[in-house]
Amino acid sequence: xxxxxxxxxxxxxxxxxxxxxxxxxxxxxxxxxxxxxxxxxxxxxxxxxxxxxxxxxxxxxxxxxxxxxxxxxxxxxxxxxxxxxxxxxxxxxxxxxxxxxxxxxxxxxxxxxxxxxxxxxxx
Numbered sequence: 001x002x003x004x005x006x007x008x009x010x011x012x013x014x015x016x017x018x019x020x021x022x023x024x025x026x027x028x029x030x031x032x033x034x035x036x037x038x039x040x041x042x043x044x045x046x047x048x049x050x051x052x053x054x055x056x057x058x059x060x061x062x063x064x065x066x067x068x069x070x071x072x073x074x075x076x077x078x079x080x081x082x083x084x085x086x087x088x089x090x091x092x093x094x095x096x097x098x099x100x101x102x103x104x105x106x107x108x109x110x111x112x113x114x115x116x117x118x119x120x121x122x123x
Contacts, residue, residue, distance in 0.1 A: 037084035
């Protein structure tokens with residue numbers, strides 16, 4: 001009984017992680033597209049094999065013939081390679097900076113709430 005419970009919890013945990021990973025992948029792909037990255041499908045067996053050899057869901061800088069390109073491989077969801085240049089990469093970084101500012105704005109708490117309960121002062 002106990003083994004069955006542990007096994008069930010492990011399966012549910014892995015399924016939850018896979019769901020989060022899929023949502024994160026879709027979010028990353030929307031962000032890449034909004035920044036101007038182009039999705040190129042792995043429409044041949046050779047391209048699919050190459051796609052699967054790349055680091056998955058990681059933005060990689062690649063220089064070839066003096067041109068810098070940024071690639072993001074998604075071998076699982078869309079089975080495609082997102083490709084962009086320096087302009088798309090700069091737009092991507094601006095988008096990330098805006099998202100950080102939106103969710104993590106810094107406010108001055110002088111005269112505001114008392115955080116003494118948390119003991120957040122220097123140690």
